[in-house]
Amino acid sequence: MINEFVWKELVKELETKHVTLVAVSKTKPAEDIQSLYNLGQRDFGENYVQELVDKQATLPKDIRWHFIGHLQSNKVKSIAPFVHLIHAVDSYKLLQEINKQALKNDRVIDVLLQMHIADETTKFGMNADEIAELISNFEVEKESWGNVRIRGLMGMATFTDDELQIREEFARLHSMFKTIKQRNPQFMEQFDICSMGMSSDYKIAVEEGSTLVRIGSMLFGARN
Numbered sequence: 001m002i003n004e005f006v007w008k009e010l011v012k013e014l015e016t017k018h019v020t021l022v023a024v025s026k027t028k029p030a031e032d033i034q035s036l037y038n039l040g041q042r043d044f045g046e047n048y049v050q051e052l053v054d055k056q057a058t059l060p061k062d063i064r065w066h067f068i069g070h071l072q073s074n075k076v077k078s079i080a081p082f083v084h085l086i087h088a089v090d091s092y093k094l095l096q097e098i099n100k101q102a103l104k105n106d107r108v109i110d111v112l113l114q115m116h117i118a119d120e121t122t123k124f125g126m127n128a129d130e131i132a133e134l135i136s137n138f139e140v141e142k143e144s145w146g147n148v149r150i151r152g153l154m155g156m157a158t159f160t161d162d163e164l165q166i167r168e169e170f171a172r173l174h175s176m177f178k179t180i181k182q183r184n185p186q187f188m189e190q191f192d193i194c195s196m197g198m199s200s201d202y203k204i205a206v207e208e209g210s211t212l213v214r215i216g217s218m219l220f221g222a223r224n
């Protein structure tokens with residue numbers, strides 16, 4: 001079951017702020033996705049490769065599929081033919097594999113680099129130094145990266161009700177996003193996506209400069 005009213009209100013609220021809404025449909029049935037699609041939603045986010053591959057095969061072909069979970073290198077080939085944006089790139093090795101599989105599919109795949117901003121050690125992502133290093137390597141070897149485009153950063157805040165902490169973490173991510181953009185103007189022309197905010201914290205994320213929110217339970221109901 002989807003919450004049509006909540007979706008409509010959310011779309012209105014985000015549109016005025018030019019923030020993209022990705023509806024996170026992981027674990028939810030294809031019928032729910034189809035219902036939101038019928039209302040006009042086109043961007044959907046999934047966390048599990050096999051689930052995404054199965055849903056993509058049966059649902060409308062103009063859906064923009066976002067892979068938002070942790071991605072293993074050996075699974076890239078399954079989603080490379082169709083994925084719209086890979087949110088959570090956390091290593092050079094993974095980026096190389098995406099470039100390779102994109103080339104095989106004669107595509108350019110857009111990606112975000114995941115920055116670790118939370119307290120919890122369980123959340124994936126790179127620290128600021130690792131991201132800076134990856135980007136400078138990427139720039140040096142630019143010619144070999146014809147099939148991947150780094151479009152921005154993604155991050156997840158700590159799971160806490162301490163609003164100040166969440167705000168501080170999002171601010172840190174957004175400041176890194178701006179720094180990269182300013183330092184690499186020619187290369188980073190298309191560095192324009194700052195993916196942060198979920199059901200519980202998207203308002204804070206938008207206040208701190210998010211350009212894309214990933215919202216699941218608020219639209220589809222709680223997951224088991």
Ligand SMILES: *Cc1c(COP(=O)(O)O)cnc(C)c1O
Binds near residue numbers: 047068197214215
């Ligand atoms: C599940 C998930 C979301 C959505 O979470 P909700 O709390 O259901 O809105 C957003 N981002 C990532 C990376 C997720 O895994």
